[in-house]
Structures are given as structure tokens and as C-alpha cells.
Amino acid sequence: MIEAIYIEQSVFDHPRSKAIRSRFSQARVIECQRYSEVFNPKAQNFRLQKRQPSLILAEKFKHFVLEAPLSYSIGSQRNYYFSHMLNCIYDCRYCFLQGMYRSANYVLFVNYEAFDAAIEETACQVDEPAYFFSGYDCDSLALEPVTGFIKHVLPLFRKLDNAWLELRTKSTQIRGLLDVEAMSNCIVAFSLTPEILAEAIEHKAPPLAKRLDALEKLQRAGWPIGLRFDPVIYCDNYQLLYEAFFEQVFARIDLQLLHSVSLGVFRVPQAYYRNMVKLYPEEKLFAGPLSASQPVVSYETALEREMLTFCRTKLLQLMPANKLFMCHDHN
Amino acid sequence: MIHIVTALFCEAKPLIHHYRLNGQQAENGFRVYENDTMRLIIAGMGKCAAAAACAYLQGLAPKKKHIWLNLGIAGHDSLRVGEAILAQKVIDAATNTAWYPPLLFTPPCRTVTLISVDQPETGYVTDVACDMEASGFYATAARFNSCELVQVFKVISDNRVSPVQQVSEKTTQEIIRQQLDKLDAIIQQLRELEARLAEQQRKPAIDFFLQRWHFTVAQQHMLQRLSQRWQVLTGTALDSNQFVAEKNSKAVLGAIENKISVLPVRFD
Ligand code: SF4
Numbered sequence: 001m002i003e004a005i006y007i008e009q010s011v012f013d014h015p016r017s018k019a020i021r022s023r024f025s026q027a028r029v030i031e032c033q034r035y036s037e038v039f040n041p042k043a044q045n046f047r048l049q050k051r052q053p054s055l056i057l058a059e060k061f062k063h064f065v066l067e068a069p070l071s072y073s074i075g076s077q078r079n080y081y082f083s084h085m086l087n088c089i090y091d092c093r094y095c096f097l098q099g100m101y102r103s104a105n106y107v108l109f110v111n112y113e114a115f116d117a118a119i120e121e122t123a124c125q126v127d128e129p130a131y132f133f134s135g136y137d138c139d140s141l142a143l144e145p146v147t148g149f150i151k152h153v154l155p156l157f158r159k160l161d162n163a164w165l166e167l168r169t170k171s172t173q174i175r176g177l178l179d180v181e182a183m184s185n186c187i188v189a190f191s192l193t194p195e196i197l198a199e200a201i202e203h204k205a206p207p208l209a210k211r212l213d214a215l216e217k218l219q220r221a222g223w224p225i226g227l228r229f230d231p232v233i234y235c236d237n238y239q240l241l242y243e244a245f246f247e248q249v250f251a252r253i254d255l256q257l258l259h260s261v262s263l264g265v266f267r268v269p270q271a272y273y274r275n276m277v278k279l280y281p282e283e284k285l286f287a288g289p290l291s292a293s294q295p296v297v298s299y300e301t302a303l304e305r306e307m308l309t310f311c312r313t314k315l316l317q318l319m320p321a322n323k324l325f326m327c328h329d330h331n
Numbered sequence: 332m333i334h335i336v337t338a339l340f341c342e343a344k345p346l347i348h349h350y351r352l353n354g355q356q357a358e359n360g361f362r363v364y365e366n367d368t369m370r371l372i373i374a375g376m377g378k379c380a381a382a383a384a385c386a387y388l389q390g391l392a393p394k395k396k397h398i399w400l401n402l403g404i405a406g407h408d409s410l411r412v413g414e415a416i417l418a419q420k421v422i423d424a425a426t427n428t429a430w431y432p433p434l435l436f437t438p439p440c441r442t443v444t445l446i447s448v449d450q451p452e453t454g455y456v457t458d459v460a461c462d463m464e465a466s467g468f469y470a471t472a473a474r475f476n477s478c479e480l481v482q483v484f485k486v487i488s489d490n491r492v493s494p495v496q497q498v499s500e501k502t503t504q505e506i507i508r509q510q511l512d513k514l515d516a517i518i519q520q521l522r523e524l525e526a527r528l529a530e531q532q533r534k535p536a537i538d539f540f541l542q543r544w545h546f547t548v549a550q551q552h553m554l555q556r557l558s559q560r561w562q563v564l565t566g567t568a569l570d571s572n573q574f575v576a577e578k579n580s581k582a583v584l585g586a587i588e589n590k591i592s593v594l595p596v597r598f599d
């Protein structure tokens with residue numbers, strides 16, 4: 001439940017701002033000049049705010065579409081991401097957002113048309129397939145009933161020949177997708193984790209079983225499916241856990257409709273990691289065998305290799321190699 | 332500790348009685364009242380005085396984090412005299428700078444935008460409360476703690492119908508006294524948040540290690556983090572007796588790391 005909505009002056013009367021205000025009619029409405037006044041001040045505590053995040057409605061002016069990190073690639077050389085929203089209603093303990101932002105408030109940029117223009121322009125500039133990743137700074141679908149962003153942007157991708165859209169999600173908010181015709185260039189990529197780990201560290205996210213149900217419904221409706229086993233989390237019995245987990249997932253998968261699978265271990269830039277540990281010093285994930293002195297904090301090299309090799313071998317017993325992509329952030 | 336900043340003695344008086352605060356010897360121009368959990372300072376009028384009072388209070392226990400509250404009276408065009416408000420936005424009229432105190436609890440009273448002016452105002456801005464201290468208070472107090480624990484609580488003293496000329500020390504005391512239950516409720520909520528924050532920031536005890544070996548500051552941080560990891564993975568405190576054979580701090584840290592590296596990591 002949103003208790004407070006901060007709205008930038010310039011979008012105070014924007015139709016989307018009005019619609020969201022009326023949806024949360026009990027919320028306090030506070031006008032601000034720029035969202036950064038609320039979102040960026042140093043002395044804020046992400047963990048405290050996560051108890052009751054507010055919504056900030058803002059206008060974005062630049063950097064609508066950015067080049068995506070190489071580790072995001074699922075087969076294309078041209079990878080981009082865009083963030084219509086900052087922060088997430090879920091609370092995964094490995095999420096880099098908690099290390100990157102000072103505030104846990106959700107920022108929603110309501111000028112969707114400017115994203116459209118930038119996506120179209122970027123796609124037109126390249127003559128090869130271009131992948132656009134939504135869900136870099138948020139979950140793509142979790143707040144869809146409020147934002148309607150995906151509903152808004154799908155028609156644009158329907159008319160772009162060389163553009164692919166990836167919706168990365170743990171959400172079960174799929175009604176908007178089921179209501180429209182499936183698109184061959186829109187991949188619904190589910191982030192999945194073995195149940196025991198999901199319960200322990202993916203707080204507030206739908207349980208694995210619900211995600212698999214949602215995935216199956218979309219698959220049946222003809223949507224290309226992505227599986228994101230990223231981050232893989234270390235624990236003593238990880239081999240047992242992940243082997244059973246991969247079998248559980250692939251029992252629900254139609255390989256014809258499987259677009260891609262990506263695999264990567266837990267990794268996060270060191271500056272973010274330090275903030276994350278400060279916020280959650282008691283977190284088991286951070287107490288494990290991580291090599292914290294590298295620019296990108298991850299498991300010690302030998303362990304990382306062992307985990308990736310194990311998972312890759314198991315996955316290749318269940319799926320074709322050409323659909324598997326490894327995610328690395330090299331130090 | 333809860334730090335309360337008021338401008339005037341008449342604003343402070345109901346709190347002094349309610350919380351049984353004892354006056355301390357006036358030093359360097361500020362009068363401070365306190366009990367075991369609360370410190371109240373009478374800053375005088377204006378944002379500079381409020382800022383200076385915050386700095387003064389923090390100076391009394393500089394290494395500690397405190398809850399900060401600015402309490403006082405404010406004008407408003409339409410709210411009734413005696414109504415309590417929490418500031419959801421504080422604007423400094425002179426610089427147009429704004430602060431947005433995050434309210435992580437259901438407020439027991441109305442929340443409004445509050446503008447801090449440099450000179451007493453007789454006119455009113457629609458739907459905005461007006462005072463002379465909050466911006467100075469907020470800009471300074473938010474340096475000393477996370478801003479979720481810095482709040483501005485005011486009681487409306489005047490409006491278009493009942494202008495500022497009618498405000499007296501007596502009415503000020505009375506309207507504040509009538510809102511002490513709301514103040515109590517806010518303090519209760521802030522204490523809960525403070526407890527959560529303290530839990531987050533609690534450091535494991537490493538004194539026994541420090542007594543036995545010499546650790547540099549950087550090594551102390553490492554030791555603290557290793558102790559935390561040990562605690563998380565074993566559910567017990569790290570015992571320095573396990574490492575008595577080690578010659579120096581570096582060897583101790585290495586030995587702890589070795590022990591941690593073989594601890595089981597399980598999430599079930
Ligand atoms: S779902 Fe994704 S964006 Fe949301 S908290 Fe989890 S990792 Fe972060």
C-alpha cells in the first residue's frame with residue numbers, strides 16, 4: 001500500500017499522475033521540484049524505508065536508452081536497457097539496487113512516450129537485431145497494474161522488425177500479457193531460484209511454484225520464455241538443490257518456446273556490496289565464501305568456476321547448448 | 332536519546348512538565364532540560380538559532396545518534412488553532428531549498444508543507460504552514476542521523492480568522508499541552524524506528540581481541556566483519572580464546588578467516 005506519493009511539479013497534472021493518484025486516493029500527495037530532492041539525499045536508510053516505500057512520479061529528460069552490460073547478452077551484439085522505474089516492490093537480498101540507491105522509494109517516470117521515441121530511434125540506427133532489456137532497475141511486471149508501462153510499450157515493439165524486448169520478472173502479474181496476442185519478439189524472462197533459497201533471500205517475491213505457474217500460462221499462450229538462473233547462490237548443498245531445481249523447472253518447459261537461458265553466480269560491484277553489508281550485516285548470503293576485495297564482489301574464482309561448470313553441465317542435459325548464455329562481470 | 336528543539340520557553344513548558352525534564356545550568360546561551368531519555372533545548376527564534384541549537388545538542392553526545400524533533404507553533408491559513416501537524420515538506424523561504432522528512436509510520440495527525448521564513452509573517456499562503464525555525468533545524472539535524480528519525484511537529488497557533496497578534500504565551504502553552512498525546516505517539520513510532528536502525532548498526536564486541544593484540548583501525552574493521560560472519564554462520568559469538576596461540580593481529584585475522592572458510596553455509 002502506498003501511503004505517500006511525491007509528484008514532480010512538471011508532471012503533477014499528467015494524465016498518468018492523475019490516474020495513479022486516484023488509484024491511491026488515501027495517499028498523502030506531496031509536490032516536489034525534482035525527484036532527486038526526495039530520492040537522493042545522503043542521510044536516508046534504504047532498509048528502514050523498505051518497510052513503507054513511497055511512490056515518486058517524475059519526468060525523465062535524458063538517457064532513456066543505455067547500452068547494456070555485456071553480461072546481459074542473450075545472443076545479440078546490440079544490447080540496450082531502459083528504466084521507466086527505479087526500485088522494486090520485492091526485496092531480494094542479492095539485489096544491487098539496495099546498494100546503489102539511498103532511498104527505497106519507487107520512482108516512476110511517467111513520460112512513457114519519450115522512452116518510445118528513444119527506443120525507436122535506437123532500433124532504427126542499427127541494422128541487426130537489437131535487444132532491449134526492461135527490468136534492470138526494477139522488476140518489469142511487478143507494478144504493471146499501477147504503471148501500465150508494458151501495456152503501453154508492447155505495440156511499439158510489435159511494429160519494430162529488428163527489436164526484441166526482454167521483460168525480466170519474478171512477478172505473476174501477467175494478465176496484461178495474456179489479454180493480448182503473444183509476440184515473437186517479446187521474451188518473458190523469469191528469474192528463478194530453488195525454493196529454499198527463494199524463501200530465504202527473495203523476500204516479498206512470489207514463491208517459485210507461482211512463478212512457474214505464470215510461466216506455464218504464458219508459454220501456453222505462445223509467449224517466448226526466458227529462464228534466468230542468475231544469481232546462482234552458493235550453499236553447502238547447492239549441487240543437490242540446483243540439480244533438483246533444474247529438473248523441476250524443465251518439467252514445465254516447452255523447449256520450442258524456450259528462447260534462452262542465462263546463468264551467472266552472485267556478483268555485485270564492491271561499492272554497492274559494502275552498502276548492502278552495512279544494511280544487512282546479519283545476512284547469511286554475505287557471510288559466505290565471497291571474495292570481497294575485487295572491484296566486483298563474487299565467489300572465490302575456483303568456487304565460481306565449480307558452480308558454473310556444475311550448473312552448465314546439468315542444464316545441458318535438459319536443453320540445447322545454443323540457448324544457454326553465461327553471465328560474467330569480469331574483474 | 333530524543334533531542335527536541337523548541338524556539339520559546341512557552342513552547343517547551345508543557346513538555347518540561349509532561350516528561351519531567353530537569354533544567355541544566357545554562358551554558359553558552361542555551362537552556363537545556365533533560366531526563367534519562369530526552370533532551371530539550373530552547374533555541375530562541377529563527378532558523379540560525381535552531382541550527383545552532385541542534386549543533387549544540389549533538390555536541391553534548393557527539394558520537395551518538397539521536398532522534399530529532401522540532402516542536403513549536405506555526406501559522407496556517409485555514410487549519411484550526413490548536414491542530415497538530417507533522418511536516419511532510421519543509422521549505423526554506425530564503426533559498427527555496429526543500430527537505431522531505433520521510434514518514435515511515437501512520438501519522439497521528441495531519442501532514443502539511445511547512446515554509447520557514449526569516450521574518451514574522453502576517454499573511455498566509457494557501458495550504459502551507461509557516462514558522463521560523465524548521466528549515467534551520469532540518470538542514471542541521473539531518474546531518475546527525477538518518478532523516479527518517481528527524482521530524483518536525485507543530486501546533487497551529489494562528490490562522491486567517493485568529494491572527495498571530497492573538498497568540499500569547501498562555502495560549503501557546505495550552506495548545507501544545509493539548510497535543511502531547513500526539514507527540515507521545517510520534518515519539519513511540521520514532522523509538523521503534525531507532526531500535527531497528529540500532530539493530531542494523533550494532534557491532535559485535537571485539538574488546539577481548541583488542542586487549543590481547545594490537546589491531547590497526549583497518550584491521551579492527553576486518554575483525555568486526557569477521558566476527559559478524561562468524562556469528563551469522565554459527566549462531567555464537569567469536570571467542571578470542573580460540574586464537575591464543577596466534578602471535579599478532581595479522582595471524583589472528585588469518586586464523587579466523589580459515590575457520591570461517593570451512594563453516595557450513597545453509598539456508599534451510
Ligand atoms: S525482483 Fe529484481 S529488482 Fe526486484 S528486488 Fe529482486 S532482484 Fe531486485
